[in-house]
Amino acid sequence: MSKAEAAGPDIRRALLAAGKQLAERGEKGISAESVSAEAGLQGASLGQHFQTLSHYLGCLVEAILDELRDEITAETAKLPQGLARVQRSMESYLEGNLCRPHLRSLMATHRFDPVVAEVSRRRTYGYGMLMNMEFAGIGTPFPAAAGRLCAVMAVETAIAEHEAGRRLPDMREALYAFLWQLRKQ
Amino acid sequence: MTAQAVREGLIAAGYRAAVECRLAELTAERIAAAAGLDSREFPAHFGSLKEYLLALQQHFLDDLRGKIVVATMHSAPGAERIRAATMAFLDGCLAQRPLRSWLIELRATDPEVFDMLVKRNAVYTQLLRIEFESMRMPHAVESARLFFVMTQETALAEHDAGQVLADMRETMLVFLKVAA
Numbered sequence: 013m014s015k016a017e018a019a020g021p022d023i024r025r026a027l028l029a030a031g032k033q034l035a036e037r038g039e040k041g042i043s044a045e046s047v048s049a050e051a052g053l054q055g056a057s058l059g060q061h062f063q064t065l066s067h068y069l070g071c072l073v074e075a076i077l078d079e080l081r082d083e084i085t086a087e088t089a090k091l092p093q094g095l096a097r098v099q100r101s102m103e104s105y106l107e108g109n110l111c112r113p114h115l116r117s118l119m120a121t122h123r124f125d126p127v128v129a130e131v132s133r134r135r136t137y138g139y140g141m142l143m144n145m146e147f148a149g150i151g152t153p154f155p156a157a158a159g160r161l162c163a164v165m166a167v168e169t170a171i172a173e174h175e176a177g178r179r180l181p182d183m184r185e186a187l188y189a190f191l192w193q194l195r196k197q
Numbered sequence: 198m199t200a201q202a203v204r205e206g207l208i209a210a211g212y213r214a215a216v217e218c219r220l221a222e223l224t225a226e227r228i229a230a231a232a233g234l235d236s237r238e239f240p241a242h243f244g245s246l247k248e249y250l251l252a253l254q255q256h257f258l259d260d261l262r263g264k265i266v267v268a269t270m271h272s273a274p275g276a277e278r279i280r281a282a283t284m285a286f287l288d289g290c291l292a293q294r295p296l297r298s299w300l301i302e303l304r305a306t307d308p309e310v311f312d313m314l315v316k317r318n319a320v321y322t323q324l325l326r327i328e329f330e331s332m333r334m335p336h337a338v339e340s341a342r343l344f345f346v347m348t349q350e351t352a353l354a355e356h357d358a359g360q361v362l363a364d365m366r367e368t369m370l371v372f373l374k375v376a377a
Binding site for chain 2: 126153154158160164165168172180185187189
């Protein structure tokens with residue numbers, strides 16, 4: 013392996029960390045130049061490690077969503093299977109979004125970027141699949157439908173809370189009321 | 198033929214063209230030909246293809262609203278009217294699947310098309326809120342927003358599947374039982 017190849021993953025990580033810092037500071041126009049400068053690398057670095065700026069932004073959003081997923085997993089993995097765990101995972105998801113306003117800002121700013129949109133769509137789908145397994149395990153009718161719908165409702169609540177800049181207890185309560193209603197079908 | 202009739206002819210041609218071609222293949226010439234017009238007439242009615250597509254989306258949304266009104270006009274406020282409106286919305290979306298393919302693609306890439314949809318969706322959410330309030334649904338404002346996002350997701354799932362998805366419809370309607 014050449015020195016350049018060995019350094020590749022580290023440089024990618026440094027570029028993603030730099031993008032995250034820019035996003036956290038509320039920088040609106042993330043560019044190849046601003047990311048490379050933040051990372052202390054030469055201007056051409058981004059293009060050497062990511063196909064396009066669009067792909068970079070997709071990886072950046074994905075990296076932040078990975079952090080969030082790991083947090084949710086850590087908080088819920090040891091809980092017994094059931095609706096209480098689904099609710100806890102939603103709570104954790106919403107809290108994780110609230111303390112990462114840069115995530116929702118990035119996703120909103122780059123809503124029309126096809127790579128970012130695809131990352132967002134895929135992650136929501138994945139979240140729905142996880143809930144599908146949970147619902148199937150406890151015998152909820154139509155677990156796939158329930159998982160998919162609960163996932164988009166959780167995302168919508170996260171967007172509403174981001175717009176409001178605070179928790180929206182009424183919206184969370186409405187979300188959880190639906191969740192528990194699923195058991196009573 | 199009046200200008201209004203020509204415009205209507207061009208809009209109707211869009212629905213037919215959506216069956217035959219992808220959005221990327223769409224041109225003003227193709228629409229004009231489908232409407233039986235000389236392509237040089239197109240700009241007199243729609244300044245650009247973009248303007249035409251915005252009008253096409255507006256037409257689809259207005260038509261959908263009309264179907265919902267017909268489906269609910271004799272119902273009293275409440276769960277049954279919401280159910281009827283939701284079914285009319287979903288059936289109306291599925292019935293225009295080819296055109297919806299264009300519109301879904303456009304909304305993902307064009308802020309103006311997206312904004313038009315957001316405005317119309319805000320109206321639906323307000324109407325739902327009023328219905329939920331009449332049912333004494335807890336947190337009517339928030340519930341309306343959540344119910345509408347479920348409706349959109351179900352419409353998208355049915356669009357992808359090309360058929361009614363009874364499981365999705367039944368599951369989303371469970372939401373209405375919260376107020377019961």
